[in-house]
Amino acid sequence: MKPQNTSRAKAPRCRSFEVQDENTLMPFLLQVLHDQSRTAVKSFLAHKLVQVNNRVTTQFDTPLKPGDTVTVGMNKSAAPFHHPMLNLLYEDEHLLVVEKASGLLSMGTERDKTKTAYYILNNYLRNKDPRNHIFILHRLDRETSGIMMFAKSKKVQEILQKNWNDMIRERKYVAVVEGCPQPEQGQVKSYISENKALIVHATSSQDGKLAITNYTTLKSNRQFALVELELETGRKNQIRVHMQEIGHPVTGDPKYGATKNPLRRLALHAFKLDFIHPITGKNMKFETPIPAKFMTLFK
Incomplete structure (x- = not known):
């Protein structure tokens, strides 16, 4: 009788696969790792050897969409990203898409150069390779939470910044404002500028x-x-100014007219970003849930 092999399945060398069609993780892995048994593939998941868009997952039913990258195997340079104020939504060789928490600066100021999304993500990339660097594409105010993206090269930054209005297909926010706007749906259009x-x-x-x-x-x-x-335009503090202009400031925003702060934060969240990938030309869509705190005011 042959002795049973109780050691875990040997992980393959680090290999990456691009998803072509909508699928879930387990069927996809069985398809691309046809030289591995179902038991071995389950073992890779259990031992955190599988990443989707550079995020480790152990869930066999993780949904996949075209353009996603699935990596299998050990790769120290692809260590998963973890930070309490940043959630990595997507990463490829050209871009990073993240969800920023309220309270974190997008980039440094004279007073604070390290507690910023830029500093944290730059360190993350440089730990992989000291030559890596990120480039600012747009900003969110410190107290605004939500989706933002960074370029990984000057070339990608220039392409997006020069073609921003054409390549950014949709940017949506959600906010809690004081009172109820009338009409309930409308457009605010004005000229704005920054004073001294x-x-x-x-x-x-x-x-x-x-x-x-x-x-x-x-x-x-x-x-x-x-x-x-x-947003049809991307001006500094645009939403905050426009909500004040129509008499319904964002709650938690005394700078622009708010008198109430029930959530102890600026109630503004960038929840949706839809853009054309500057290199692949693919349509990229990202959406996060409305913050649960916002919904507590409407129960």
């Missing part, structure tokens, strides 16, 4: 830049409304 005190405000067309925000009320009560906001 670094406060953005409405101004004449000669002095400012055109800003356009579309809003739709999703829920409301006597005190607050949950609104979805879509």
